Amino acid sequence: MNFVSDNDKSVIPTAAAALTPHRITVLLVDDQTIIGEAVRRLLSTEPDIDFHYCRDPTQAIKIANQISPTVILQDLVMPEIDGLTLVRYFRANPATQQVPLIVLSSKEEANTKAEAFTLGANDYLVKLPDRLELIARVRHHSRGYINRLERDEALKELAKANQFIRQTFGRYLSDDVVATILESPAGAALGGEKRYVTIMMTDLRGFTSTCEQLPAEDVVTILNIYLETMTEIILKYQGTINEFIGDAIVVVFGAPILRDDDAQRAVACALEMQVAMAKVNKQCQVRGYPWVEQGIGINTGEVIVGNIGSKKRTKYDVIGHNVNLTSRIESYTVGGQIFISQSTVTACGPIVRITNQMEVMPKGIKKPIIIYEISGIEGQFNLFLPEQEVVQWVELSTPLPVKLTILSGKHASEEAYLGNLLRLNHKGAEIQANMSGEKLLNLKIALFDETGQEITTDLYAKITHTFEHQPTLFQVHFTAIPAEAKAFFDKSLAPSALYQLNLIY
Numbered sequence: 001m002n003f004v005s006d007n008d009k010s011v012i013p014t015a016a017a018a019l020t021p022h023r024i025t026v027l028l029v030d031d032q033t034i035i036g037e038a039v040r041r042l043l044s045t046e047p048d049i050d051f052h053y054c055r056d057p058t059q060a061i062k063i064a065n066q067i068s069p070t071v072i073l074q075d076l077v078m079p080e081i082d083g084l085t086l087v088r089y090f091r092a093n094p095a096t097q098q099v100p101l102i103v104l105s106s107k108e109e110a111n112t113k114a115e116a117f118t119l120g121a122n123d124y125l126v127k128l129p130d131r132l133e134l135i136a137r138v139r140h141h142s143r144g145y146i147n148r149l150e151r152d153e154a155l156k157e158l159a160k161a162n163q164f165i166r167q168t169f170g171r172y173l174s175d176d177v178v179a180t181i182l183e184s185p186a187g188a189a190l191g192g193e194k195r196y197v198t199i200m201m202t203d204l205r206g207f208t209s210t211c212e213q214l215p216a217e218d219v220v221t222i223l224n225i226y227l228e229t230m231t232e233i234i235l236k237y238q239g240t241i242n243e244f245i246g247d248a249i250v251v252v253f254g255a256p257i258l259r260d261d262d263a264q265r266a267v268a269c270a271l272e273m274q275v276a277m278a279k280v281n282k283q284c285q286v287r288g289y290p291w292v293e294q295g296i297g298i299n300t301g302e303v304i305v306g307n308i309g310s311k312k313r314t315k316y317d318v319i320g321h322n323v324n325l326t327s328r329i330e331s332y333t334v335g336g337q338i339f340i341s342q343s344t345v346t347a348c349g350p351i352v353r354i355t356n357q358m359e360v361m362p363k364g365i366k367k368p369i370i371i372y373e374i375s376g377i378e379g380q381f382n383l384f385l386p387e388q389e390v391v392q393w394v395e396l397s398t399p400l401p402v403k404l405t406i407l408s409g410k411h412a413s414e415e416a417y418l419g420n421l422l423r424l425n426h427k428g429a430e431i432q433a434n435m436s437g438e439k440l441l442n443l444k445i446a447l448f449d450e451t452g453q454e455i456t457t458d459l460y461a462k463i464t465h466t467f468e469h470q471p472t473l474f475q476v477h478f479t480a481i482p483a484e485a486k487a488f489f490d491k492s493l494a495p496s497a498l499y500q501l502n503l504i505y
Helices: 033-043 057-067 083-092 110-119 131-168 175-182 207-213 216-236 262-286 321-331 342-351 483-496
Strands: 024-029 049-054 071-075 101-105 123-126 191-204 240-245 248-253 294-309 314-319 338-341 352-360 369-377 394-408 411-424 428-433 442-448 454-467 470-480
Touching (some): 024 057, 033 049, 033 131, 049 057, 071 131, 083 101, 083 110, 123 131, 191 321, 207 216, 207 470, 262 338, 262 369, 342 369, 394 428, 428 454
Antiparallel strands (some): 338 369, 394 411, 394 442
16 A cells, blocks of 8 residues: 655655556545545455545645546545535546546535535545445445456447458458559559459358347457457468458459469468367357358369559459359358368369358359368378267257248348247257258248247258258258257257257357
8 A cells, every 4th residue: 555644845755656457546625634544444444446646736736647546535625625615626637537536525514515516526425434334435436446456448349340340441461462453553453364263252141130239349259259250261371361250251362472382372261260169169168259151162263363443542343254153152141161162172172171062052153062171181282170079969859830931142032930949969969850851951930838838939040951851851951040049059958968069059
């Protein structure tokens, strides 16, 4: 504790008292030395409280600016400056404008108390107060103020991170891109050229529904954690970030600099990005944020690349059918998957490890195409996804009623299909419904309990497996699960001793 009792008007603390986020700093302003000593003794038992005393009210603002108190105690009757006037001074001073202020008075006076509160005081105590009450009030007001300081500091750090995103949006994030486009004489000229490139698109599955359930600052923090991690990996593999679109990233390999192994680097980059999601989720969980999953689509083909726009606003962009096809391929993924086109398989050669393939008919494509799910790449990269855990299904003793609507893009169809959820695991469910399930179809599910009570109407999933002999039976992978559904599933699965669901909510 620091205690100063001196007649000199230039009273200063005996030691530096720089505020730390976890300590309480008290400033008492009272012209009676005996009160200063009494309050010091009341607070002396608390190791996390730093006490400072000023007996001259004309020096109170100066000392407060030096020590940055977390709470101010001040008398109402003092020479030279009236106590209520000093309250005005504290509230007019930028450094103490928000600092909690407790007025000390020798007696209860309703009018004085009301005026003090009107001027900005936070509390009122009759001196000398009870020790426990004084400590409790000092802690209460200080903790609220400290929490606000820490929150403001966190928002400043968040603003810095957001500034990073704004600065990198639409720019060239690698040195060779900057050198090629910005330093060459024609680098900023409008125009384009045909180029054979590999395009990668990523997306956080179900993140739109997550955004609706979290404060905006938390959503931005999750995005910053994700984008910062992924940006480092993309730069490592010499990819050009074309743009961030919310939680999606568009990356080009082969423009503006063309390399022989563009497709292979794109695949290796995607694999490392999926592996890095464990790191992203670890950082999210430490902060109490939900688990997130990423889907990645890759396609190789001819596009138009170049500077488009005007003299005032120019963007280096990739345009063409193959860009749209990449987006379609990515849309078929669920969390943790990487789908690539036939052209990318051909460009990579035999070093790509394929675990599954399927025929799809993307919107805007005249003929069906084959897309490939990959789990690794050999050769110089030697990267592989972790082995998938064996799915443990739990058959529900009583099927849960569901109502299904089919999603087309971001829109749900008006027609609803009734069904029952028969089996459940930590990532999805098996459903029987009065509809013929089509693989990779996106669904919005309304879930009800055994009594027909609504649990949620915002459970999202993708059909991942169908049964030819039973067209109305299919399995889904959850892409977004709200908190109320997660809590219900956890409770339903608890007796089975399976494990807690770590899903997007």
